[in-house]
Amino acid sequence: DAKTTQPNSMESNEEEPVHLPCNHSTISGTDYIHWYRQLPSQGPEYVIHGLTSNVNNRMASLAIAEDRKSSTLILHRATLRDAAVYYCILRDYFGNEKLTFGTGTRLTIIP
């Protein structure tokens, strides 16, 4: 199974950008990089995903290293509502769907 590693926790000040790293050194060429977040007392929710190129959506940006062995989720201006656990996972285009979430990064936003 393709695995990812993330820091256990991070802190950021409100209204500042946040860069959440993820290492996936064993990524294969057909793995998509997905990010999810879990707000307190809720199920995880999708944030963003990408394959090779950097991606932007209304929630965040995803920066993917050229060798694809790491990626960074960027929250451009953190708010208190962004405090959550963020998970980075790999999803195989061709369908090995044994997905491993791990423990994620707990993001604390300081007012």
Place this chain on the structure above:
Amino acid sequence: EAQVTQNPRYLITVTGKKLTVTCSQNMNHEYMSWYRQDPGLGLRQIYYSMNVEVTDKGDVPEGYKVSRKEKRNFPLILESPSPNQTSLYFCASSFRAGASTGELFFGEGSRLTVL
């Protein structure tokens, strides 16, 4: 509204009493999966299903069964629950990974306590 619905949301039961947690999605997704979440252990996959009648084990399948007789439903069965199955359970669904939109949609969770 697109959603994944789990029932029950909360359940307290006793050791050995069979129970089923239902999961239903209304998005015509091929892929469905069950996870359990425990403090300090993150989300761990129990079982997943690539389509009707196709299921496979995740990382922690012991003590659980699943079935996928219809595309929309993916029930999780605990034939003889034990206290170590006390946990928060999440069901998720999506189109196949190779689809243009492959994001997972999660249910709100089912908190199960086995006494």
